Amino acid sequence: MKWVTYDAGTSPRTGIIDGETVRGLRPGVSLFSLLQSDSLVEAGDSARRAPEEVRPLDEVRLLPPLPRPTSVRDGLCFLDHLRGCYRALGRSEELHPAWSQVPAFYFSNADAVFGPHDDVPIAPGSRMFDLELEVGAVIGRGGRDLHPGGAEQHIVGYTLFNDWTARDHQLRDLALGIGMGKSKDSAITLGPALVTPDELEDSRRDGRLAFELTAMVNDEEIARGSLDQMDWGFGELIAFISRGVDLSPGDVIGSGTVPGGCLLEHVDTPDMADFKRWLRPGDVVTLRGQGIGETRQTVVAGTDVVPLSSGF
Numbered sequence: 590m591k592w593v594t595y596d597a598g599t600s601p602r603t604g605i606i607d608g609e610t611v612r613g614l615r616p617g618v619s620l621f622s623l624l625q626s627d628s629l630v631e632a633g634d635s636a637r638r639a640p641e642e643v644r645p646l647d648e649v650r651l652l653p654p655l656p657r658p659t660s661v662r663d664g665l666c667f668l669d670h671l672r673g674c675y676r677a678l679g680r681s682e683e684l685h686p687a688w689s690q691v692p693a694f695y696f697s698n699a700d701a702v703f704g705p706h707d708d709v710p711i712a713p714g715s716r717m718f719d720l721e722l723e724v725g726a727v728i729g730r731g732g733r734d735l736h737p738g739g740a741e742q743h744i745v746g747y748t749l750f751n752d753w754t755a756r757d758h759q760l761r762d763l764a765l766g767i768g769m770g771k772s773k774d775s776a777i778t779l780g781p782a783l784v785t786p787d788e789l790e791d792s793r794r795d796g797r798l799a800f801e802l803t804a805m806v807n808d809e810e811i812a813r814g815s816l817d818q819m820d821w822g823f824g825e826l827i828a829f830i831s832r833g834v835d836l837s838p839g840d841v842i843g844s845g846t847v848p849g850g851c852l853l854e855h856v857d858t859p860d861m862a863d864f865k866r867w868l869r870p871g872d873v874v875t876l877r878g879q880g881i882g883e884t885r886q887t888v889v890a891g892t893d894v895v896p897l898s899s900g901f
Contacts, residue, residue: 591782612640624838654783663843666821673854692821705780705884711891715755722804722850725750728840740827751778800879812849
């Protein structure tokens with residue numbers, strides 16, 4: 590099933606996509622509540638048989654499938670993405686052995702989630718705003734200390750995940766040496782739908798999902814890849830995250846960026862600030878995932894910042 594949260598002119602509603610329509614559940618039912626009560630399958634059957642409403646898909650506004658996840662963690666599971674970033678920064682592409690010992694991840698901001706067609710403001714004060722082409726896995730069944738061989742079974746569905754990033758803020762955060770250097774990100778896109786694993790089984794190769802992913806800026810393709818390029822699969826990533834920690838229904842876990850799927854990897858100037866392709870107001874960013882849909886968003890101006898005593 591392809592689950593959506595949508596606004597049809599009243600309060601947010603939950604439903605499933607059926608062809609060119611949305612078959613909605615009764616008001617007050619959220620995708621989060623269905624995950625919490627482990628009733629997604631039954632609710633989907635109900636939406637198919639006897640929906641509370643049926644609306645044309647092109648007449649509703651799609652919101653994030655989970656407008657406020659319980660948590661958002663983002664992995665870095667495509668190591669060629671990291672090598673590409675190192676190359677742009679003028680660093681050696683040789684990775685520290687730790688990158689091959691465990692999958693890296695960090696906690697992101699669950700209060701900064703945008704829908705698949707929402708305008709996205711540039712992070713306050715940023716002049717080096719970027720996109721990142723990723724896939725988000727949503728936890729449907731909680732657990733702790735999960736086995737790598739079975740952790741993927743705790744995923745209830747997948748969605749596109751755009752980890753918008755202010756590269757100038759990130760560079761300063763990295764110099765502070767705290768966390769993964771992403772503390773001031775101000776936007777994450779999830780959508781257009783939460784697609785259950787059974788919808789994607791035809792794209793499975795050698796036990797791993799292998800659907801195609803693309804990113805475009807102003808309709809110019811900047812990256813094309815496949816989910817099975819991940820050096821760390823979702824099973825290993827989720828198992829590692831769950832060590833000593835309870836995962837909960839509604840947690841979102843990002844794959845990390847598909848190689849080439851951010852502007853940083855395309856920097857071609859010695860001084861990154863001189864790069865002409867950082868996102869500006871009016872730019873349109875489109876992500877596509879085979880079987881999971883498309884997000885298409887316009888970048889808009891962000892708010893001005895009040896300088897601190899240091900001048901920043």
